[in-house]
Amino acid sequence: MRTKKVKGAFEAVSESDLVITEPEKIYSNLPIHLEIGSGKGKFIIELAQQNKHIHYVAMEKDINVSYRILEKQLELKMDNLTIINGDANDLEAFFDPKTIDKVYLNFSDPWPKSRHHKRRLTYHTFLEKYKNLLVKQGSIEFRTDHQALFDDSVEYFKTSGFQITWIDYNCKPRSAVSEYELKNREGGAIYGLIAEVIK
Template identity: 55%
Template structure:
């Protein structure tokens, strides 16, 4: 999905002390919850507002939507939210092993062409990174409106250290809902699963 360019995004992000743009290890005394691919940030900022006892990390590579997350963070005054503007390939540069309690993958790019499947955020390369940074019995939660990504992802998990304990082809809305999910659940079923690290 193409995103609109925000004229002031580059300057605002590089002047803000609320966004990380270069790798450094994130630490918190609170349990850390990571969303990989946070979009405009409605989902994760709502969660951060609801659960001040947890530390949320919005990991997003698009500078324009990172700016939208920053706007929400500043409006809601969320000290328990860290925004990272970087590619998911760099995850291990930001997190120590066994430091993250939960990872959300919400409506990630489905990369439908077979030659691009290795770019999916549920592909083996990424699952290995999640296995490294999650605590023992840490959780991976996934949602998508693209059924082939859902079914393929369940298959990818079979050769990983993740064990699926819940899967659904008609997911109900959660306590926080992204802009994308609000739109898509009017048009199609929402597919999802939850898996724990074995």
């Protein structure tokens, strides 16, 4: 989906100390929870407000969307949220191994064509990255409304050193809900799972 260009977004994001735009390692004394593809940030901002004992990281590659997260962070003055304007392919540039406690993948692009499956954020190559960055027994929470993506992802997890500890083919809302889920929840089933690193 094409994102609307926001006037001044590039300058605001590029010049803000609250947004990481170049390779730079993130450290925290708190457990780190990362959302990849944060959209406008509703989900992760609500979580950050609810859980001050966790350091949340919002990763979003579209600079216009990153700007929307920055606006909310400035308004709410949250010190347990970091924004990365970057791509999931470059995760290792921002985190050392075994430093992330949880990864959220919310309604990622399903890339339905077979030749594009390697771009899925649940594909084997991405799962290897997450596995390297997650702490022992660290977890991934994945939600989607795309059944083919979900079914394929279940197999990706099973063959990539993860154990699925929870799975639901008709998920109820969590304490924090993304813009996408809020808008599309009535359109059909939402599929979800939690997987932990086992090797």
